[in-house]
Amino acid sequence: xxxxxxxxxxGALIAVVVAGGALAPWLAHTDPVMDAxxxxxxxxxxxxxxxxxxxxxxxxxxxxxxGARVSLTVGIVSQLINTFIGVCLGxxxxxxxxxxxxxxxxxxxxxxxxxSLIFALAIMAILTPGLTSLLIALGLTNWSFTCRLSRAATxxxxxxxxxxxxxxxxxxxxxxxxxxxxxxxxxxxxxxxxLGIGGAVLAEASLSFLGLGIRPPFPSWGSMLSDARDQITTxxxxxxxxxxxxxxxxxxxxxxxxxxxxVLDPHSQTRKA
Amino acid sequence: xxxxIARRLLQMVPILLAVAxxxxxxxxxxxxxxxxxxGDDGRTVVDAQVMxxxxxxxxxxxxxxxxxxxxxxxxxxxxxxxxxxxxQPVSQVIADRLWPSFxxxxxxxxxxxxxxxxxxxxxxxxxxxxxxSVAIMLAVSGLSLPKxxxxxxxxxxxxxxxxxxxxxxxxxxxxxxxxxxxxxxxVSPLALLARTSRAAVLEVxxxxxxxxxxxxxxxxxxxxxxxxxxxxxxxxxxxLGLQFGSILGQAVVVEKLFSWPGLGSLLVDSxxxxxxxxxxxxxxTIVLLFLVINIIVDVLCAAIDPRIKYS
Numbered sequence: 001x002x003x004x005x006x007x008x009x010x011g012a013l014i015a016v017v018v019a020g021g022a023l024a025p026w027l028a029h030t031d032p033v034m035d036a037x038x039x040x041x042x043x044x045x046x047x048x049x050x051x052x053x054x055x056x057x058x059x060x061x062x063x064x065x066x067g068a069r070v071s072l073t074v075g076i077v078s079q080l081i082n083t084f085i086g087v088c089l090g091x092x093x094x095x096x097x098x099x100x101x102x103x104x105x106x107x108x109x110x111x112x113x114x115x116s117l118i119f120a121l122a123i124m125a126i127l128t129p130g131l132t133s134l135l136i137a138l139g140l141t142n143w144s145f146t147c148r149l150s151r152a153a154t155x156x157x158x159x160x161x162x163x164x165x166x167x168x169x170x171x172x173x174x175x176x177x178x179x180x181x182x183x184x185x186x187x188x189x190x191x192x193x194x195l196g197i198g199g200a201v202l203a204e205a206s207l208s209f210l211g212l213g214i215r216p217p218f219p220s221w222g223s224m225l226s227d228a229r230d231q232i233t234t235x236x237x238x239x240x241x242x243x244x245x246x247x248x249x250x251x252x253x254x255x256x257x258x259x260x261x262x263v264l265d266p267h268s269q270t271r272k273a
Numbered sequence: 274x275x276x277x278i279a280r281r282l283l284q285m286v287p288i289l290l291a292v293a294x295x296x297x298x299x300x301x302x303x304x305x306x307x308x309x310x311x312g313d314d315g316r317t318v319v320d321a322q323v324m325x326x327x328x329x330x331x332x333x334x335x336x337x338x339x340x341x342x343x344x345x346x347x348x349x350x351x352x353x354x355x356x357x358x359x360x361q362p363v364s365q366v367i368a369d370r371l372w373p374s375f376x377x378x379x380x381x382x383x384x385x386x387x388x389x390x391x392x393x394x395x396x397x398x399x400x401x402x403x404x405x406s407v408a409i410m411l412a413v414s415g416l417s418l419p420k421x422x423x424x425x426x427x428x429x430x431x432x433x434x435x436x437x438x439x440x441x442x443x444x445x446x447x448x449x450x451x452x453x454x455x456x457x458x459x460v461s462p463l464a465l466l467a468r469t470s471r472a473a474v475l476e477v478x479x480x481x482x483x484x485x486x487x488x489x490x491x492x493x494x495x496x497x498x499x500x501x502x503x504x505x506x507x508x509x510x511x512x513l514g515l516q517f518g519s520i521l522g523q524a525v526v527v528e529k530l531f532s533w534p535g536l537g538s539l540l541v542d543s544x545x546x547x548x549x550x551x552x553x554x555x556x557x558t559i560v561l562l563f564l565v566i567n568i569i570v571d572v573l574c575a576a577i578d579p580r581i582k583y584s
Contacts, residue, residue, distance in 0.1 A: 112518075
């Protein structure tokens with residue numbers, strides 16, 4: 001097995017972000033919300049404030065660390081919801097067929113027609129901004145691709161001998177779907193799921209940037225960037241570090257997803273001539 | 274071809290109706306109405322009687338099915354309702370924003386195509402080479418960049434430091450204002466196009482008809498141009514059409530950042546103000562644009578590739 005550089009680089013990047021978020025209380029220099037001090041406002045990066053301070057004099061390094069918690073929580077949880085919805089709908093539609101299949105396919109087409117960020121924005125409009133609302137908005141709007149994939153994969157597997165054997169043993173439909181079908185279609189779903197976390201991290205940042213996600217003063221990379229816009233002339237470093245953190249996280253997840261694809265889904269491996 | 278286009282256009286109707294119903298339902302579960310949200314800023318105090326009268330005038334007191342029925346009946350005559358905020362017809366409000374939005378989306382697409390496609394082609398010529406690896410790495414990075422961060426950096430460097438382009442706004446509508454937002458919006462489709470083109474070219478290069486063409490003595494340039502490019506373009510075009518949806522979505526953020534007067538910034542502002550008819554209108558327009566672009570793409574694909582038959 002050859003050295004898979006994207007798997008390792010991606011994994012390393014994500015390890016750094018996860019460690020930063022998990023160890024934030026120990027690594028951070030100050031409290032990310034409370035320690036505002038106008039005396040320190042807009043200090044450039046230096047030995048005291050590694051990433052500088054923002055307009056309220058808060059330490060950007062500490063806020064970026066805590067921001068990792070929001071991004072990763074939203075990214076992972078919302079993608080788990082999406083994957084759960086997508087797999088359940090897709091698998092059952094293919095397995096049962098009939099009117100249920102028609103209904104699910106119609107719903108999937110409907111979801112594909114509305115750009116997911118727009119849909120999430122519409123949902124955020126009716127909820128109060130905050131973590132739970134973000135999880136709902138992003139968890140309900142991005143399952144169509146997983147659903148299509150699970151449906152297609154299940155269709156080709158449900159005629160296999162071992163599924164028939166399970167059926168003749170009198171196993172229930174649910175048991176067959178989760179014990180016989182799911183393990184055999186899991187590879188591509190894990191790949192899409194990993195890539196989807198990156199998308200969800202970006203979407204969270206976008207919504208928070210628009211003021212419809214995590215509300216200030218709580219640190220989210222997106223809302224930090226939204227504050228930074230006004231100080232771009234006087235203090236550009238406020239914009240640099242939260243953006244770099246988003247970039248690193250999403251890049252890590254994308255590399256990891258590509259790497260996993262090569263391992264778990266060899267059929268779609270990028271052709272090497 | 275014409276019956277096919279007509280059928281595709283007709284197929285849009287149920288999707289649009291379903292989207293309208295979905296969005297309508299979503300906004301009818303909101304606690305509070307436009308009238309009650311007017312007091313949200315803490316400065317305006319809205320009298321209960323005034324609020325009641327406004328709800329009455331805006332038809333917000335009717336039962337849900339009646340409101341939906343009225344809404345669909347209006348839609349059938351291309352009437353999107355009246356903005357709660359400006360009291361202008363929604364179709365007028367949206368029409369004013371349509372051109373800047375379209376300009377931005379097209380400019381971003383053009384930027385993505387002009388750089389992304391040649392990059393993918395060049396990378397595919399020698400797979401595994403240094404150039405190929407760098408191109409792949411750039412593509413993955415481009416897909417991971419947050420658009421508004423890239424926009425901020427572009428704004429800082431090219432507008433504030435170098436002063437080459439205006440930092441935000443639509444200005445007089447000249448091209449100079451379009452460059453930075455279009456680049457910020459175009460980077461991720463560019464990256465995706467580079468990846469797709471590379472994969473498409475590699476796929477086509479292995480086809481039998483390429484070997485045949487080479488056996489007949491066709492040179493490299495001829496093979497690339499007439500045999501590879503034409504076949505790869507179908508895949509590239511389809512990707513482009515599907516990407517249009519995410520461009521329309523991402524445009525929300527980029528337009529807001531650059532204060533671009535498009536549909537995206539209108540949508541965000543209306544969401545914040547709870548101007549529901551405008552929000553509904555914006556989403557319907559965006560979905561309509563997305564569907565129409567994809568029909569155009571399918572028709573173009575058939576024009577390029579005679580093997581695609583639509584019956």
